[in-house]
Amino acid sequence: MSGAKVFFTSMRCKVGDSLLNKMDRLILKAGIDQIDFDKKYAAIKIHFGEPGNLSFLRPNFSKTLADRIKALGGKPFLTDCNTLYVGRRNNALVHLDAAFENGYSPLSTGCQNIIADGLKGTDDIEVPVSGGVYCKTARIGRAVMDADIVISLTHFKGHEGTGFGGVIKNIGMGCGSRAGKMIMHNNGKPEVKPSVCVGCRVCARFCNYGAISFGDDKKAYIDHDRCVGCGRCIGSCNYHAIHNPNEGSGDELCCKMAEYTKAVLDGRPHFHISVVNQVSPCCDCHNENDAAVIPDIGIFAGFDPVAVDKACIDAVNQAPVITGTVLSEQNHPEADHFTAIHPVTDWRVQISHAEKIGLGTGSYELVTVD
């Protein structure tokens, strides 16, 4: 595959201009108007930010993008799926609360928020993964798959499980329903925390495999011989009594994310924007963020999700380290920035597997836009 064009604008801004104007010029130069938006639903995949974290993207970026899509005739909405773990975004009610709390409202962005996999994260569609090695199908939030066009708007940062969090993470993990996330994370089966389970039996109604039974103590018990690891029970429990004990990093997780991204994007127009600012060492899913490890760099955009991710990786790895941060405290002088922060991860796997399955290319030509 030949190199893809990735368009870039820096964080520098002249008096009388604004970074939002620069972003709008960037996406036009990158060709977003080549997409036929006329009367089409455009899903903008965003991370609303876990409350407490302050490095997520400001809603102003979403408004600029939504306004542009509307000007092109489209019907944009902001979307994300519920998380697998306990937090403030693991069902649609608290997820929407978190989005509003972080400033994502129709008043600020000009479009609606839709939690793609529904109230409890169980509203998904099984989508084929063309060329998938680890996943033949992917469980994707319904609203994402109902959209005609997918646009990713990503905060690029480090990630403790996958090395970096970029387009592939935003779409692949982010558009997976809770069952989909379970499959990506899963090297095992969920478990019940007996001290938290109240014996309400709701989870058993969601299990299509008859894997959940109840003991004399009325607590739920998961039979791992019957369980297929679909994760639906995790979303069904109002008490967060069911968890995945096998969440972990690893190459397989990176590969599955790339395959889920392909399931989401195949057969539909798509476009990708990544903002490389406040590059925190870990995911915005944390309810805190450590100090940015490099100076703010700029915004990248293009049609190839893999090329956009690789351009962001290269830019971060070429950037100077900010002193007094977790990156400056690492003692891995030979390692790139991502490997230095998270030595157990290998960010290259996301790129290489994405290339292998035909999601895109890590070869790119960088075009600078003023």
Ligand code: SF4
């Ligand atoms: S839904 Fe949760 S609290 Fe209710 S029985 Fe199942 S595990 Fe226990």
Ligand code: SF4
């Ligand atoms: S993960 Fe799926 S199969 Fe396993 S117990 Fe939960 S709902 Fe049943």
